[in-house]
Amino acid sequence: MELVVTIFVFGLLLFMIVMLEGELMEHARKMPINYMTHPEVMSVIARLRRDVVDSYRYPPSYNTYKQGKRTLIVESMLSTGFSETVVWDFTVAGESRRLSYNVGNLSAEWVARGTPQFEIDSYQMPNGAVAVRLDAWDDKGKLAIDQIIQPRAH
Amino acid sequence: MNNEEPGLALSTLHCQPSADSRGFTLLETLAGFLILTLIVTTSLGIFYDRQRRLRAANEMILAWQALANETEVERRLSFADNRLAPGLTRTFISDTGIVAPLDSIGTTVAVQKVNDDMKLVRMSIRWNKGARLATLTIIRTNTGGGPLW
Numbered sequence: 001m002e003l004v005v006t007i008f009v010f011g012l013l014l015f016m017i018v019m020l021e022g023e024l025m026e027h028a029r030k031m032p033i034n035y036m037t038h039p040e041v042m043s044v045i046a047r048l049r050r051d052v053v054d055s056y057r058y059p060p061s062y063n064t065y066k067q068g069k070r071t072l073i074v075e076s077m078l079s080t081g082f083s084e085t086v087v088w089d090f091t092v093a094g095e096s097r098r099l100s101y102n103v104g105n106l107s108a109e110w111v112a113r114g115t116p117q118f119e120i121d122s123y124q125m126p127n128g129a130v131a132v133r134l135d136a137w138d139d140k141g142k143l144a145i146d147q148i149i150q151p152r153a154h
Numbered sequence: 155m156n157n158e159e160p161g162l163a164l165s166t167l168h169c170q171p172s173a174d175s176r177g178f179t180l181l182e183t184l185a186g187f188l189i190l191t192l193i194v195t196t197s198l199g200i201f202y203d204r205q206r207r208l209r210a211a212n213e214m215i216l217a218w219q220a221l222a223n224e225t226e227v228e229r230r231l232s233f234a235d236n237r238l239a240p241g242l243t244r245t246f247i248s249d250t251g252i253v254a255p256l257d258s259i260g261t262t263v264a265v266q267k268v269n270d271d272m273k274l275v276r277m278s279i280r281w282n283k284g285a286r287l288a289t290l291t292i293i294r295t296n297t298g299g300g301p302l303w
Contacts, residue, residue, distance in 0.1 A: 002183055009187045013194055020198065024205050030255045031212055125230040126247075146252035148223040150230065 032116075032137075032144035040112040044096045045134065045147060047110070051076065051086045051098075052132045052149040062087055062101065072120045072132065077154075078102070090118040116144050123148050210286075216253050217279045217288040220261070223248040224277050225292055228263070233296045238275065240267030246277070256281035271296040 055074035060066065062073045065087050072088040082102060089097040096112040121133040129150060136145035178186075227248045231238055237247070246261040253259050259281045266274040276291045 002180060005180075005184065005187070009191060013191070016195070016198060020202050020205075024209075027209055031209075031216075032255065126227060126235070127230040127232065129230060131226060143251055143254070146219055146223065146249070148226045148248060150226050 032140075032142040038114065040096075041115055041136075041145070044112050044115055044118065045145065047098060048072070048088055048132075048134060049147070049149050051088070053152050055086075055151045056154055058130075058132075059085065065089065067120075069119050069121070074151075088118075088120070090120070093117060118145070125150060213256055213281065213286065214288060216256060217281070217286075220246065220248070220250050220253045220279055221277055221288060221290045223252075224261075224263070225290060228275050228277065228292060229294070231294075233273070233294055238265050238273060238294065240265055240273060250279075253279060253281070256286075258283045260284070268293075 051074050052072075054076040056077065057075040058067065059073050059075055062085050065071050065073055067073055070090040074086050076084055076086065078084050084107070085101040087099040087101070089095075089099065094114055094117075096115045096118060098108075098110040099106060100108045116136040116138050118134060118136045121135065123131040123133040125131055131148050131150040134145060134147040134149065135143065138144045224246045228238075231247075237244065243262055243264045246263060250259065250261055259279065262278045262280075264276045264278075266276065268274060273294045274291055275294055276289060278287060278289045280287050
């Protein structure tokens with residue numbers, strides 16, 4: 001009798017654990033990256049959003065960089081009155097590099113590592129304006145980031 | 155002559171149950187298991203609740219990406235555009251591929267007229283068969299076609 005009760009209680013606990021784990025694993029399979037465990041992903045989005053929203057021009061190239069799927073170049077104004085060119089370089093897998101140039105000189109560099117592969121695209125707005133579309137896929141090919149960002153009116 | 159072996163007698167003596175070496179009764183065992191079950195289920199409950207909250211936060215991040223994208227598009231529709239007709243209810247214009255991992259997704263955009271020069275555009279995403287909802291309302295004003303935004 002004691003043995004039956006013991007097996008029943010532990011069987012019940014085991015069943016609960018298996019059910020919970022199964023449900024969590026099923027959800028983890030469906031979802032892309034866990035946003036809550038890697039704050040750098042959101043840092044990239046926030047910084048890039050600010051750069052695009054503040055920008056007034058998308059130069060076709062800058063130094064050795066050219067606009068493309070893995071590179072975004074924007075020009076924006078600084079509070080000092082000078083213009084700044086910001087290059088977002090996603091050519092290295094797992095790295096998101098922000099380079100800002102002031103009067104031709106590199107003034108700041110910021111790198112986030114372990115990020116999903118970001119890609120840049122354009123998005124045509126209903127009023128004809130061209131927005132930046134930032135996409136990212138996790139290592140399993142699931143779409144993790146999809147952001148449409150339009151420069152604000154200056 | 156004594157036929158009993160001294161070792162056997164000693165062994166028999168040791169096997170006799172004493173008052174303080176008895177086993178547990180069924181009631182004691184059940185009480186022990188009850189306490190153990192309470193501890194384990196409480197721990198599991200905490201663990202599961204943490205996972206549930208993380209899941210909810212991740213889902214909300216996906217939903218708000220779709221809402222942010224739709225906001226960018228809705229803001230750039232002309233005030234007189236048919237898609238902003240007062241009383242109209244429709245789905246999102248922008249791509250909602252980002253919310254594909256969510257269960258039973260439904261998107262709605264409802265346009266409400268405040269006065270001749272103002273409309274409220276309410277964007278909603280429902281998932282988990284309507285159990286979860288994320289909503290964002292923007293105000294559209296008639297600028298006369300000027301490039302204010």
